[in-house]
Amino acid sequence: MNPALLGLVTIIVGVGGxxxxxxxxxxxxxxxxxxxxxxxxxxxxxxxxxxRPWLFLFPAxxxxxxxxxxxxxxxxxxxxxxxxxxxxxxxxxxxxxxFGESKFWEAMRNNMLWLIVVPAxxxxxxxxxxxxxxxISWGAAAKSLIFMxxxxxxxxxxxxxxxxxxxxxxxxxxxxxxxxIWLQFEGGAGSVIFLKVLPLIMVxxxxxxxxxxxxxxxxxxxxxxxxxxxxxIIAVRIIGIxxxxxxxxxxxxxxxxxxxxxxxxxxxQTWLTIPFYNNxxxxxxLIWIQTGFAMVILSAALRGIPEETIEAAxxxxxxxxxxxxxxxxPQIMPTIVVVWTTITLTVLKVFDIVFAMTNGQWxxxxxxxxxxxxxFRANDWGVGSASAIIIMLLVSPILVWNVYNAxxxxx
Amino acid sequence: xxxxxxxxxxLTWAVHISVAFLVALWLFPTLGLLVSSFRTTDQISSSxxxxxxxxxxxxxxxxxxxxxxxxQQDGLYVVEGNLLTDEGGPxxxxxxVAFGVSSREIGAYEIGETAVYSDGDETLTxxxxxxxxYTSVEEPGRRGQRVFLTAVTPAQATLDNYKTILFxxxxxxxxxxxxxxTLTVTVPATIIPIVIAAFAAYALxxxxxPGRALLIALVVALLVxxxxxxxxxxxxxxxxxxxxxxxxxxxxxxxAFGLPLAIYLLRNYxxxxxxxxxxNAKVDGATDFQIFTKIILPLSFPALASFAIxxxxxxxxxLLVAKVFLIDATGSTTVxxxxxxxxxxxxxxxxxxxATAAFVSISVxxxxxxxxxxxxxxxxxxxxxx
Numbered sequence: 015m016n017p018a019l020l021g022l023v024t025i026i027v028g029v030g031g032x033x034x035x036x037x038x039x040x041x042x043x044x045x046x047x048x049x050x051x052x053x054x055x056x057x058x059x060x061x062x063x064x065x066r067p068w069l070f071l072f073p074a075x076x077x078x079x080x081x082x083x084x085x086x087x088x089x090x091x092x093x094x095x096x097x098x099x100x101x102x103x104x105x106x107x108x109x110x111x112x113f114g115e116s117k118f119w120e121a122m123r124n125n126m127l128w129l130i131v132v133p134a135x136x137x138x139x140x141x142x143x144x145x146x147x148x149x150i151s152w153g154a155a156a157k158s159l160i161f162m163x164x165x166x167x168x169x170x171x172x173x174x175x176x177x178x179x180x181x182x183x184x185x186x187x188x189x190x191x192x193x194x195i196w197l198q199f200e201g202g203a204g205s206v207i208f209l210k211v212l213p214l215i216m217v218x219x220x221x222x223x224x225x226x227x228x229x230x231x232x233x234x235x236x237x238x239x240x241x242x243x244x245x246x247i248i249a250v251r252i253i254g255i256x257x258x259x260x261x262x263x264x265x266x267x268x269x270x271x272x273x274x275x276x277x278x279x280x281x282x283q284t285w286l287t288i289p290f291y292n293n294x295x296x297x298x299x300l301i302w303i304q305t306g307f308a309m310v311i312l313s314a315a316l317r318g319i320p321e322e323t324i325e326a327a328x329x330x331x332x333x334x335x336x337x338x339x340x341x342x343x344p345q346i347m348p349t350i351v352v353v354w355t356t357i358t359l360t361v362l363k364v365f366d367i368v369f370a371m372t373n374g375q376w377x378x379x380x381x382x383x384x385x386x387x388x389x390f391r392a393n394d395w396g397v398g399s400a401s402a403i404i405i406m407l408l409v410s411p412i413l414v415w416n417v418y419n420a421x422x423x424x425x
Numbered sequence: 426x427x428x429x430x431x432x433x434x435x436l437t438w439a440v441h442i443s444v445a446f447l448v449a450l451w452l453f454p455t456l457g458l459l460v461s462s463f464r465t466t467d468q469i470s471s472s473x474x475x476x477x478x479x480x481x482x483x484x485x486x487x488x489x490x491x492x493x494x495x496x497q498q499d500g501l502y503v504v505e506g507n508l509l510t511d512e513g514g515p516x517x518x519x520x521x522v523a524f525g526v527s528s529r530e531i532g533a534y535e536i537g538e539t540a541v542y543s544d545g546d547e548t549l550t551x552x553x554x555x556x557x558x559y560t561s562v563e564e565p566g567r568r569g570q571r572v573f574l575t576a577v578t579p580a581q582a583t584l585d586n587y588k589t590i591l592f593x594x595x596x597x598x599x600x601x602x603x604x605x606x607t608l609t610v611t612v613p614a615t616i617i618p619i620v621i622a623a624f625a626a627y628a629l630x631x632x633x634x635p636g637r638a639l640l641i642a643l644v645v646a647l648l649v650x651x652x653x654x655x656x657x658x659x660x661x662x663x664x665x666x667x668x669x670x671x672x673x674x675x676x677x678x679x680x681a682f683g684l685p686l687a688i689y690l691l692r693n694y695x696x697x698x699x700x701x702x703x704x705n706a707k708v709d710g711a712t713d714f715q716i717f718t719k720i721i722l723p724l725s726f727p728a729l730a731s732f733a734i735x736x737x738x739x740x741x742x743x744l745l746v747a748k749v750f751l752i753d754a755t756g757s758t759t760v761x762x763x764x765x766x767x768x769x770x771x772x773x774x775x776x777x778x779x780a781t782a783a784f785v786s787i788s789v790x791x792x793x794x795x796x797x798x799x800x801x802x803x804x805x806x807x808x809x810x811x
Contacts, residue, residue, distance in 0.1 A: 020609070020672060024613045024617075024672070024673070024676060025612065025613045025616055025617070028613060028616070028617040028620075028676075029616060029617060029620050032617070032620040032621055032624075033620065036624055036714065037714060040712065040713070040714045044712065063632075064634065066628075066632065066713055067628040067632040067633075067634040067637075068634070070624045070625060070627060070628035070632070070713075071624075071625050071628045071629070071640070073621045073624070073625070074621050074622060074624070074625035074684055074688060075625070075640075077621065077677075077680060077681040077684055078643075078644075078647055078681065078684055078685065080662075080681070081655060081659060081677070081678065081681030081682065082647045082650055082652075082655060082681060082682070082684075082685070083643075083647065084658065085654050085655035085656075085657075085658040085659060086650060086654050088657075088658035089654045089655075089657060089658055092657055092658065139447075142447075143444070143447055146440050146443060146444045146447075147444055149440075150437075150440060150441060150444060153444070156444050156445075156447075156448045158795075158798060159448050159451060159452055160447065160448060160451045161798070161802075162451075162452075162455070162791065162794065162795075163451065163455070164738075164794070164801075165738055165787070165790040165791050165793070165794035166455070166742075166787045166790065166791070167741070167742030167743075167744070167762055167786065167787060167790070168742065168744070169742070169744055169762040169765050169766055169783075169786070170742070170762075170765070170783045170786055170787040171454075172769070173458065173765060173769065173779055173780070173782075173783035174454045174455060174457065174458045174783065175454060176769065176779075177454075177457055177458060177461065177474075177776060177779075177780065178454060178457065180776070182470075186470075187471060187472050187473065188473060189469060189470065189472070189473045189474070189776070190473075191453075191457065191473065191475070194473050194475075302451065302454065305451070307805065310802050310805050310806070311805060311806065314806050334436065359649050359651075362651060363651050363652070363653065365653075365744075365745050366744045366745065366762070369744070369766065370744075370765075370766050370769060382651075382653055385653055386745070389656065389657060390748075390749075395657055398657065399657055402651070402653045402654045402656070402657075403654075405651050405653055405654070406650070406651060406654055409649055409650070409651055412649055413646050413649045413650070416645050416646070416648070416649060417642050417645050417646050420641065420642060420645040421638070421642055424638060424641065
């Protein structure tokens with residue numbers, strides 16, 4: 015059958031089937047199983063109303079259970095079996111094998127970088143745009159254009175950015191924007207300012223901010239005034255401190271790197287093959303897409319701030335920067351956290367960008383692509399499932415946090 | 426506000442300029458793709474797309490006429506013609522600036538000069554309008570002589586790439602089939618979850634039953650479960666029960682993966698509907714089914730639209746689910762995203778094909794985006810778990 019026709023039939027069968035199911039199941043319930051007449055009318059109506067929610071819920075519960083809940087446990091089970099040995103139980107052997115692979119640790123390291131850089135950059139840019147466009151006449155149009163990449167597929171965005179990173183031999187005209195700009199740098203004063211001093215300041219600022227966050231996390235342990243909190247919070251603090259320490263060390267390392275490197279001026283670069291830095295070229299794609307999302311949510315939050323608080327600050331003589339950082343940002347902090355976690359979830363699942371642009375070559379592997387590699391190229395379902403479980407583990411703190419908040423809100 | 430704290434016109438200008446800069450930065454990549462899709466192969470490979478609005482200088486290799494066009498004059502063989510309008514020439518609008526007769530010196534002679542070949546027996550003259558005169562002592566070869574012409578070509582746009590991609594291209598270059606495959610995946614995968622989710626959301630919002638809070642928490646939890654976990658078990662399931670790889674499988678998968686967000690969005694919206702309407706209808710004797718179809722569904726249109734856009738964008742742009750559940754070894758059910766990834770591998774340097782293919786694929790979501798942005802924003806605001 016023609017796929018389009020098949021699609022049409024599916025829509026009719028699917029939608030008609032659903033509506034028919036809901037209609038007839040209600041009808042049968044009311045007319046035949048618990049008829050609202052005769053001696054038991056009252057009891058029957060009550061009984062019918064107890065059963066009815068489950069009629070409404072059944073298709074959804076069935077689909078969710080089969081397609082989302084069951085696979086979590088099945089994947090957990092598969093991660094402990096070996097397909098080549100007829101699905102025999104092998105305990106943690108798959109995990110052992112995975113932890114022994116350097117490609118896995120490369121994916122973990124890159125994922126950590128993605129997890130920090132992309133949410134931070136998207137949220138920062140989103141907040142910046144939201145604040146800047148808040149009071150200008152053409153703000154809505156500007157926001158709409160910055161929001162636009164949200165509609166573009168990861169694959170489409172990969173093509174767009176591959177064109178930007180494109181490289182031609184030295185004697186030809188560069189058609190990639192990045193190389194065309196790069197070739198403008200000749201090693202003079204401008205090059206030093208843009209390619210040495212500016213990155214130096216940026217990395218330094220990043221390192222200082224991270225160090226400060228680390229200090230805030232560690233403070234309760236070394237001073238007596240504050241309590242470090244319950245067991246869970248202590249665990250979160252320790253993880254946070256470890257990540258912060260790693261980031262500070264990485265920043266210091268790259269500071270030396272920036273100073274020491276001799277930049278190959280005048281040579282076109284194949285950007286996606288430069289180890290370590292190519293990760294950032296891939297991250298740019300996701301930041302470009304996610305900034306619009308952060309902007310929309312944060313813009314709404316900024317509008318929700320009570321005017322009085324800002325007016326009071328203005329009367330007290332606060333300058334625009336103080337108003338922004340001391341009045342507005344603290345008030346929208348919960349929304350910033352929401353945006354941050356939502357983008358974190360997107361980052362953990364990022365697959366298409368890496369798959370389309372480098373396919374994990376040149377040290378750009380990430381977990382989701384590593385998993386796809388194991389599943390469908392190496393055909394190793396055990397290790398593939400194990401890496402999926404790792405993704406699930408990374409997601410689960412956010413999952414718990416979301417459920418906790420949702421329950422709190424419902425009360 | 427600004428006036429209260431005194432004049433800030435400088436700062437206002439800074440804001441305008443930085444917003445303009447950011448918008449330009451965000452638009453620039455997409456613009457590059459769009460412009461590239463309207464350029465010819467030669468134009469794309471000879472200059473960056475940002476120069477497309479200006480005339481470009483390019484060097485092309487052409488051939489003079491051969492034996493067939495040669496006439497004998499004064500003991501010499503003479504071939505005359507026009508390089509600009511000959512087959513493969515850059516066209517009459519172009520302006521020749523230099524030419525050469527050997528690949529080592531492709532721009533050695535100016536227009537109007539007479540080039541003498543290294544053996545001394547042959548000469549070539551090219552005029553401003555592209556007319557050339559080639560003379561030779563011996564009879565010229567059948568295929569004519571090589572000429573390297575450097576000409577300034579005016580900016581021009583072509584729709585040929587779109588013709589290739591949509592209609593005339595062969596094999597991988599033709600996206601028409603993939604376009605319809607994508608559409609076939611998308612439409613049912615958008616409509617079916619809405620129906621299922623709407624009923625469930627109504628039950629979760631307006632019906633009292635034990636375990637309701639638990640179910641809502643479960644939906645919130647499933648909202649973030651990475652679909653990577655579902656790939657292997659479901660593929661095994663599909664292969665096991667005979668669905669295999671195909672449209673049915675991908676529809677089912679997309680439906681289920683979209684359900685948590687759909688239920689969550691719709692429930693949050695329905696809970697906010699006025700209680701009075703529903704209770705009045707109940708007093709008047711309406712059944713739950715009637716309340717749902719006659720009152721709740723029409724009132725929930727904005728939330729339904731929000732989710733429909735989300736699900737449409739997500740299924741249209743998806744690569745992973747299609748790769749796992751749909752595309753089999755024959756590749757006849759390939760979707761656009763997958764075909765573009767394959768093109769990236771095989772036609773990595775042919776930017777006119779790649780850019781056009783990518784733009785065809787992103788144009789539909791862009792139209793939907795700009796037409797229904799209001800609902801998308803509303804959905805985003807409601808859907809991010811607070």
